[in-house]
Amino acid sequence: MTTASLPTPGPSTDGALLELRSIRKRFGAIEALRDVTFSIAAGEVVALLGDNGAGKSTLVKIISGGLEPTSGEVVFEGVPRHFGSPAEAKAAGIETVYQDLSLCTNVDVVANFFMGREITKRVLGIPVLDERRMREETARALEDGGTRIPSLRTHVEHLSGGQRQAIELNRFVHWGGKLVLLDEPFAALGVEQTRRGLEMIDRVRQRGIGVVLITHIMAQAFAIADRIVVMRQGAVAGDLATRDTSPDEVVHMITGEIETVGTRNP
Ligand SMILES: Nc1ncnc2c1ncn2[C@@H]1O[C@H](COP(=O)(O)OP(=O)(O)OP(=O)(O)O)[C@@H](O)[C@H]1O
Ligand SMILES: [Mg+2]
Numbered sequence: 001m002t003t004a005s006l007p008t009p010g011p012s013t014d015g016a017l018l019e020l021r022s023i024r025k026r027f028g029a030i031e032a033l034r035d036v037t038f039s040i041a042a043g044e045v046v047a048l049l050g051d052n053g054a055g056k057s058t059l060v061k062i063i064s065g066g067l068e069p070t071s072g073e074v075v076f077e078g079v080p081r082h083f084g085s086p087a088e089a090k091a092a093g094i095e096t097v098y099q100d101l102s103l104c105t106n107v108d109v110v111a112n113f114f115m116g117r118e119i120t121k122r123v124l125g126i127p128v129l130d131e132r133r134m135r136e137e138t139a140r141a142l143e144d145g146g147t148r149i150p151s152l153r154t155h156v157e158h159l160s161g162g163q164r165q166a167i168e169l170n171r172f173v174h175w176g177g178k179l180v181l182l183d184e185p186f187a188a189l190g191v192e193q194t195r196r197g198l199e200m201i202d203r204v205r206q207r208g209i210g211v212v213l214i215t216h217i218m219a220q221a222f223a224i225a226d227r228i229v230v231m232r233q234g235a236v237a238g239d240l241a242t243r244d245t246s247p248d249e250v251v252h253m254i255t256g257e258i259e260t261v262g263t264r265n266p
Contacts, residue, residue: 016075017042017210018063018094018179023072025058025234032058034234036072040179040227045201045211047221047242050231051254056214059231060181063212064096065089077178093178097168097185105157109149112156113138113171137174145170146203162193169200172209179210186220198224218247230254238262 016039025033033055040046048056061067062074065083074081076092083089086096103112114134120127138152147166149159156164165185172180182201186194201211201224215221221228221242228245230238230253238245238253240262252258 015041017044017077019073019075020059020063021073021075023059023062023074024070025055025062025067026070032234033062033069036231036234036236038229038236038239040210040212042178042210043205043208044227045205045213045225046227046229047225048212048214048229048231049216049218049221049250049254050237054231054254055234056231057183060096060183060212060214063089063179064094064181066096093176094181095172095177095179096181096183097165097172103156103164103168106155108155109142109152109159109167110135110138112167113141113174117175141170141174142167145173146199160193162189162196165189165197166200169204173204173207177209179212180204181212181214183214184216185213186215186217194220218250221250222247232256 019037019039021037023033023036023038024031036055036059038059048059050056058067062069065086065088068082068084074083076094081092083092083094089095104115110131114137119130119133119137121130121133122128135152142149142152145166147163147170149163149167156167159167169180186197189197198220201213204211205226213221213225225242228238228240228242228250229236230250232254233256237256238250244262249258
């Protein structure tokens with residue numbers, strides 16, 4: 001991990017961008033999360049692995065304001081936070097990227113990039129959209145992110161899943177996002193698009209953004225993550241630097257054949 005040239009994150013107790021402290025989440029009788037402690041630094045990629053129902057999506061929804069924890073604390077940039085909605089988390093710089101959900105498919109790439117942040121100019125005293133400036137800024141941002149889209153005038157409905165993800169990630173970086181949560185972003189993508197997606201994550205990391213990647217594919221986790229966190233039955237079953245573990249060991253942590261490894265909350 002390179003941290004030397006990264007922008008300084010806000011005040012923090014120990015350099016963590018985000019910390020979850022003893023998070024519990026109950027859905028009636030189901031304990032989806034039991035005493036989860038988790039942290040991520042700026043510029044770090046954490047792969048979150050675990051079997052179906054282990055609690056990964058629940059954890060991500062708590063970080064992104066989609067769910068409130070039953071108990072425990074969410075600390076973002078050193079400050080305890082209560083995100084009451086995804087919009088509140090987003091305003092703080094936390095965003096979830098799904099494959100297709102958050103772009104408007106019936107307008108073009110530029111309109112999506114500037115959704116809610118449109119630039120206007122005055123023509124004869126009347127405010128009109130400054131299409132040229134928005135197009136130029138979008139083109140520059142996509143180029144900086146290493147993303148090539150054939151035409152920015154293409155309606156998003158005609159773009160592939162991978163191109164849509166790339167636009168979302170670029171948009172997030174452009175507007176000053178700090179932590180991005182990816183819940184199985186490559187599940188529907190082909191080999192080449194997945195490779196590009198992993199490259200995008202690397203670029204996002206180099207800009208000092210934290211990335212949580214939920215994936216069921218071990219090779220993706222080992223290809224990109226600085227750290228691997230394994231969830232099992234609502235608890236953290238392993239939390240290790242990628243270089244200190246192996247796919248075999250991670251499989252054993254997922255299935256429960258070995259006990260909790262390297263976690264701060266055994
Ligand atoms: N809204 C809900 N109401 C009731 N139970 C829920 C709700 N959301 C999740 N659960 C339960 O919480 C547990 C954790 O679910 P979660 O979706 O976090 O798993 P996951 O690790 O993301 O699994 P997958 O890999 O299948 O996506 C499961 O037992 C699930 O049934
Ligand atoms: Mg899930």
